[in-house]
Amino acid sequence: WLATRAVSRPRLPRACLGAAAALGRRCLTNNGFFRVSDEVREALHSNKPVVALETTIYTHGFPYPENVALASLLESVVRTNGGVPATIGILDGIARVGMNPEDIIRLASSAGKSNTLKLSRRDLSYVGGMRLTNKLFNGGTTIAGTMLLAHLAGIKIFGTGGLGGVHRGAESSMDISADLTELGRTPVTVVSSGCKSFLDIPRTIEYLETEGVGVGTFADGRKGNVDFPAFWSRDSGVKSPTTIADEVEAAAIIHAQHALQIKSGLLFANPVPSEFAIPKAEMDVIIEEALKQADAAGISGKDNTPFVLAKIKELSKGASIPANRALIESNVKRATIVARELAILQG
Ligand code: PSU
Numbered sequence: 366w367l368a369t370r371a372v373s374r375p376r377l378p379r380a381c382l383g384a385a386a387a388l389g390r391r392c393l394t395n396n397g398f399f400r401v402s403d404e405v406r407e408a409l410h411s412n413k414p415v416v417a418l419e420t421t422i423y424t425h426g427f428p429y430p431e432n433v434a435l436a437s438l439l440e441s442v443v444r445t446n447g448g449v450p451a452t453i454g455i456l457d458g459i460a461r462v463g464m465n466p467e468d469i470i471r472l473a474s475s476a477g478k479s480n481t482l483k484l485s486r487r488d489l490s491y492v493g494g495m496r497l498t499n500k501l502f503n504g505g506t507t508i509a510g511t512m513l514l515a516h517l518a519g520i521k522i523f524g525t526g527g528l529g530g531v532h533r534g535a536e537s538s539m540d541i542s543a544d545l546t547e548l549g550r551t552p553v554t555v556v557s558s559g560c561k562s563f564l565d566i567p568r569t570i571e572y573l574e575t576e577g578v579g580v581g582t583f584a585d586g587r588k589g590n591v592d593f594p595a596f597w598s599r600d601s602g603v604k605s606p607t608t609i610a611d612e613v614e615a616a617a618i619i620h621a622q623h624a625l626q627i628k629s630g631l632l633f634a635n636p637v638p639s640e641f642a643i644p645k646a647e648m649d650v651i652i653e654e655a656l657k658q659a660d661a662a663g664i665s666g667k668d669n670t671p672f673v674l675a676k677i678k679e680l681s682k683g684a685s686i687p688a689n690r691a692l693i694e695s696n697v698k699r700a701t702i703v704a705r706e707l708a709i710l711q712g
Pocket residue numbers: 419421422426506507508509526527528529530541542543544561596666667668669670671674
């Protein structure tokens with residue numbers, strides 16, 4: 366029986382016989398629009414802990430060459446903690462899962478150019494299709510875009526900085542990040558520092574509940590229910606739906622989610638390391654000003670988040686950058702340890 370099965374499914378990678386098969390799907394094999402690197406594919410085959418990394422933070426967040434330094438730092442954080450990094454983005458219209466240093470430099474050095482796009486779920490078919498008419502786009506994938514591609518490859522864990530959310534005033538603008546709907550439909554676990562308070566955090570938590578997304582915040586020794594963090598601040602005034610002790614608990618929740626065949630994602634929030642936290646009152650003033658300028662400039666749609674983030678950076682005179690880097694590094698480390706624990710549970 367096993368032999369028949371193996372013959373009838375010759376190209377099914379081993380990684381997809383576990384959790385992915387339980388979720389009723391196969392991993393996508395390489396084709397003209399989608400390519401998983403040999404290292405990542407081999408790691409997934411042998412049940413090594415693979416961690417997805419996004420690239421919008423390089424194309425629309427950090428400038429060149431700092432973005433290259435950050436990309437290489439994050440990859441080495443995954444490796445030194447026993448994992449295999451899968452940096453995900455689009456080069457020449459091809460969705461790439463696992464990029465080598467030259468690929469990353471090519472993408473990161475194109476930051477700020479007009480044909481370097483910010484790519485979410487809705488954009489992936491566009492850039493793929495345009496390849497066939499010789500229009501070649503490079504782009505950073507957002508959390509939504511990265512989750513989707515990670516899932517196609519069979520990757521379960523993803524570490525990053527700040528999640529998109531429900532924007533303030535969304536009751537009239539309807540500006541709600543596709544990161545939230547992606548978490549509702551794609552079984553990938555995201556480790557982030559919550560979301561920035563230029564967003565409407567209470568409504569973001571509400572929306573995640575509507576989408577059926579499990580949200581937990583690492584307690585780090587704190588007693589009782591803790592706040593969902595607000596990126597630079599460990600507290601937001603909004604309680605996290607659940608509190609988890611550590612990476613072992615996070616992995617146990619992911620394992621249960623797979624066993625239950627629940628196809629939505631999970632969000633684990635890791636508060637910024639205390640020594641890098643910036644007092645909320647300090648950031649509030651800057652955020653108000655950044656939002657005022659976005660409003661005055663009539664910024665909307667996909668340009669909104671990058672514009673506000675750039676203004677915040679400018680108005681804080683770069684003071685927020687060390688915190689930003691430190692928290693991403695801390696999230697990626699935690700994501701790797703969660704991936705390691707999950708590999709043990711699913712081994
Ligand atoms: N929030 C941050 N930093 C970021 C982003 C959001 O604090 O870099 C990026 C991420 O790539 C996220 C995207 O997925 O912006 C969300 O954009 P939008 O709000 O347009 O969905």
